[in-house]
Amino acid sequence: xxxxxxxxxxxxxxxxxxxxxxxxxxxxxxxxxxxxxxxxxxxxxxxxxxxxxxxxxxxxxxxxxxxxxxxxxxxxxxxxxxxxxxxxxxxxxxxxxxxxxxxxxxxxxxxxxxxxxxxxxxxxxxx
Numbered sequence: 001x002x003x004x005x006x007x008x009x010x011x012x013x014x015x016x017x018x019x020x021x022x023x024x025x026x027x028x029x030x031x032x033x034x035x036x037x038x039x040x041x042x043x044x045x046x047x048x049x050x051x052x053x054x055x056x057x058x059x060x061x062x063x064x065x066x067x068x069x070x071x072x073x074x075x076x077x078x079x080x081x082x083x084x085x086x087x088x089x090x091x092x093x094x095x096x097x098x099x100x101x102x103x104x105x106x107x108x109x110x111x112x113x114x115x116x117x118x119x120x121x122x123x124x125x126x127x
Contacts, residue, residue: 004100011093017079024072031066035059 038059042052083090 002104004104007097014083017076021076021080024069027069028066031062034062
């Protein structure tokens with residue numbers, strides 16, 4: 001793997017973790033609202049046994065979804081905090097990535113122009 005690919009992967013990871021964090025926030029919030037809807041239904045309505053059993057299963061699934069989102073969010077929080085505290089470092093890494101890519105490109109397209117005719121003596125002029 002090229003050096004630029006390592007840097008690029010890290011920067012992509014930082015971007016992806018922000019997206020994952022925002023998605024987890026939304027899912028957690030929505031699951032909280034769903035939980036409240038179910039609980040208020042149970043509190044305020046006189047539903048039958050089968051409907052209450054369905055809501056019980058539903059609340060379990062909603063709570064599991066919420067727990068997964070909350071875990072994702074809490075695991076990402078230290079990274080999000082670091083990203084917020086280090087925008088100059090991230091920008092510096094982006095600039096470094098550009099420099100490294102430029103150097104890698106120049107090393108791949110390398111060619112040499114002879115400065116003398118020393119190789120013409122043996123019939124070798126091009127690379």
